[in-house]
Amino acid sequence: MSSSSRRTVGGRPELGQNFLVDRRVVARIAALVPPGPVLELGAGDGALTRQLAVRSDAVTAVELDPARVAGLRRTLGGRVRVVHADMLRVRADVPNVVSNVPFGITTPVLRHLLRQRAWATAVLLLQWEVARKRAAVGGTTLLTASWWPWYEFDLGGRVPASAFRPRPSVDGGILVIRRRPEPLVLPAERAAYQRMVREAFTGDRLLPVLGRVLPAPKRWLSARGLAVDVRARDLDALGWVDLYGEVASRV
Template sequence: MPTRRRSARDRARRELGQNFLVDRGVARRLVGLLEPAPVPIVELGAGRGAITSHLVHSGRRVTAVELDPRWADALRVAYPQVSVVRCDMLDFRFPAAPHSVIGNLPFGITTSMTRRLLDERSWSEAVLLVQWDVARKRAAGGSQLNAQWAPWYEFGLCGRVPARSFRPVPAVDGGILKLQRRADPLVPWREKQRYQRFVEAVFTGRGRGLAEIVRNLTGRRVPNLPALPKDLPVEAWARLYAGTS
């Protein structure tokens, strides 16, 4: 019976993309990507403490978020100086005060957790270990999600992490994605919803090419547009929004 329970648990973890980071070098690298700012750190998906063990030496206040009660209890014992919050990271209430974010995100909730993070206003940077294809896609830009959020954030790819760095070993590699809040937003935050609706309308609009889509949506002819929405640079999205609003 105990063997079957462990097997079922492992299968559930695989389905949710819950893979523990076991490579200490990768954990050290992730922590090293954080700016040396005197603000607290929130760690998402602390698990066995691979990243936590390096964070405690930073001299900054650390909050570790972990859903599994066994690992949460183990973290409290191993790192009494860390504030451990046992909850689903999607339900975690982020501090109102400035802070940094770091974490090994379950592959199955990467997009939903990224969206949740982007909608929070108090963190300045986030270093996230996610699925390689997701990290590469976000850093490359061109997607609707990137276009909707790029006026307030910069997306950077900071390396690939081999699958053997995790347990259980996933079918794909991981990637390190860094999100940095822009000091000078390209669009005012108060216009976020309106801007994002505009981007969605362009990506889903009808027309043979971006120029025709924009003309159909706004009634305006905008010169020098690329062929497709995915080809429009971040700064150009902000200008297009401002020029057609």
């Protein structure tokens, strides 16, 4: 796994650089990647790269550490295109993305990917609690709600800390992000939708925010079976889309 160009590479745990050593986990992650060309971000020592290389589809592996780039080219250069680059600067121009994401740059990587439009599926290994939050298990987050109309976020399973070297203090989690075939909100309305979501997350409860944009916020909540003390984190994807449609219709 690699890190951003502003960080030193080399598996330093304080940077969240933990390499996969469990072949069963590697196989499980690779099995979640659909058929088609693959871009691997942060190939590291190539555990996942080697598993992907047995596929008939083209594989591009991105790695920042020049020593690891040289090693990957020696061992896999005939089957994999190895690119020496920062994962936060690479365009994902193929259908599938996979990454054992450095824990320290999880949010920048997610934002970098979500803003791009070419890929269809991303399989990402994150910290367990982060993967749960992004998949909206037990409540959603601002980042997930902001992108729900265009992506589905699913939890692909838990990965024990023992599957990594050096061993982190927490387990990992597999997050699978799929681009919706048909967006729930038009791309041209993304900025307006995301402004509404950011506003909704500014308070502890949703009702005060609704009161600023809807004439009868309690009626809106009641019609959707929501309590008056509902929080922004409690809305699902369709709830956010419904709310945006209501707000947009009154602009």
